[in-house]
Amino acid sequence: DAMVIQNPRYQVTQFGKPVTLSCSQTLNHNVMYWYQQKSSQAPKLLFHYYDKDFNNEADTPDNFQSRRPNTSFCFLDIRSPGLGDAAMYLCATSEGTGASYNEQFFGPGTRLTVL
């Protein structure tokens, strides 16, 4: 089945220690998204890639970076995690035709704990 995969499902890191979260997809979608969801809150878009074009949300902290080496993979890098970065990180993909909105397909998420 075509799907969105996130690894690891649970990640523990130390305060200030860089961490990378991974997302891969078999849907061959050209748009990939990263959302941050803190406890009891709605998911919030951090950034997305349209093919190789990176689109950052205006209020995404500089501490968060992303890489997309190919169509299938996208990484979320947190350069110096703080306690406030503990959250569920959700990856999603969609087709990007530009003319109309296309449904997003979500992965299961990675739960990040910062000690």
Place this chain on the structure above:
Amino acid sequence: AQSVTQPDIHITVSEGASLELRCNYSYGATPYLFWYVQSPGQGLQLLLKYFSGDTLVQGIKGFEAEFKRSQSSFNLRKPSVHWSDAAEYFCAVGALTGNQGGKLIFGQGTELSVKP
């Protein structure tokens, strides 16, 4: 500005009772509307979506939603709730971002508890 409001933070219903979760949106153009469900520690599962056409939309797990443009609402309903429906429910509007795909704007969520 684009926004989604879910007025009820937490709702408790008895098993077998009917359910309605409210959602109001603010969006300047034709909205693309979604309801997602999230169990604790899990990702988001799409229940249903409205893009155009019939304003009453059927989804998975017996859920339906009705789009009412005049009220800017997209309420989720289920005639008989099961204990397994206990979860967090998110309403969202899909917003186009020029020619760079689109993004989802979520409401704050409604937590549903089901009493035996």
